[in-house]
Amino acid sequence: MPANLPPQYHEAEKAFRQARAIPEKIEALENMLAIMPHHKGTDHLRAELRTRLAKLREEEERRPSIARRGAQFRIVREGAGQIALVGQANAGKSELFASLTGVPAKVADYPFTTQSPSPGMMRFENVQFQLVDLPAVDFREAHSWLYSSLRDADLLLVVVDLSQEPLSQARRVEEELATMRVRLHVAGDAPSAGDFQAWKKAIIVGSKSDVAGAADNFQSLRTAYGPRFPVAAVSALDDGSLASLGKTIFQALEIKRIYCKEPGRQPDLDQPSVLRKDATVEDFAESIHKDLRQKLKYALVWGSGRFAGQQVNRSYVPLDGDIVELRT
Ligand SMILES: Nc1nc2c(ncn2[C@@H]2O[C@H](COP(=O)(O)OP(=O)(O)OP(=O)(O)O)[C@@H](O)[C@H]2O)c(=O)[nH]1
Ligand SMILES: [Mg+2]
Structure with a gap:
């Protein structure tokens, strides 16, 4: 290893070692090559990195296209916090996203309606948050780039449908997150090393609170999750519920x-x-x-x-x- 590499190189190398998904690895390698000074002492390393990069690009090409779209899905952060919507198919993520941001989103009663991330700004008093609508967390083909969207977010809105049994949904979401090595961060818990790469603050959001049975389901959601997370009930049809979510988000962002x-x-x-x-x-x-x-x-x-x-x-x-x- 040549001795005279700038500190930024070592940072990029660290990012490479921590990268899990192929597009992230490619990006980190590209950074390392861009940062590395050109001289005799780095020729060997440069050649080695180029070979690795070529291999990763080949591997990336062979993957199905939905998984590959990640690189073009990177969302530029704006506002006072980036907040990702996470939940199972049909949980009501896109409807909630559209109601909060005014950005149109495809909403439908069949699963996996949303296939790519979509950003929109949401106002709370005199600050703006950036919401990111995402595909369902159980849309496995998207996991490689979904992981980057979750890792980049400051806060997750875990959306569970109050017209269905909410606890099993919330548990499924946690399980799917775990396969991406993302874990919900409980206040007071010190993030520790181990199998998880991203510990994320979260709000548990019960959606569709206008439907029959929603109140009982919300009660059991709050009993189970309330001691560890902020829990909110919302309906796209109830502006008051949307407005109070703004305050909950502001508080959860700890800003x-x-x-x-x-x-x-x-x-x-x-x-x-x-x-x-x-x-x-x-x-x-x-x-x-x-x-x-x-x-x-x-x-x-x-x-x-x-x-x-x-x-x-x-x-x-x-x-x-x-x-x-x-x-x-
Ligand atoms: N009654 C009621 N129905 C809702 C509400 N929000 C969403 N829905 C319905 O729930 C279904 C799913 O909504 P979406 O917003 O597309 O769900 P999603 O979580 O984005 O689903 P995917 O994109 O497939 O992951 C649609 O039929 C919506 O009309 C709500 O607040 N109240
Ligand atoms: Mg959707």
């Missing part, structure tokens, strides 16, 4: 909105910075400009402070909705 105030000016309340819930004033400063973390001396806070405009230090953790004036 907050911070408004920036310039000295002597009014804060801009339309454009919050969206940060992790535990972010400090100095994290906020860095999100505004990379040099600001260094230059920051103190900040003034309106909202969570004991009084308006209270002076706080760089490690202060502001709350959702706080206004912060940075002083350098």
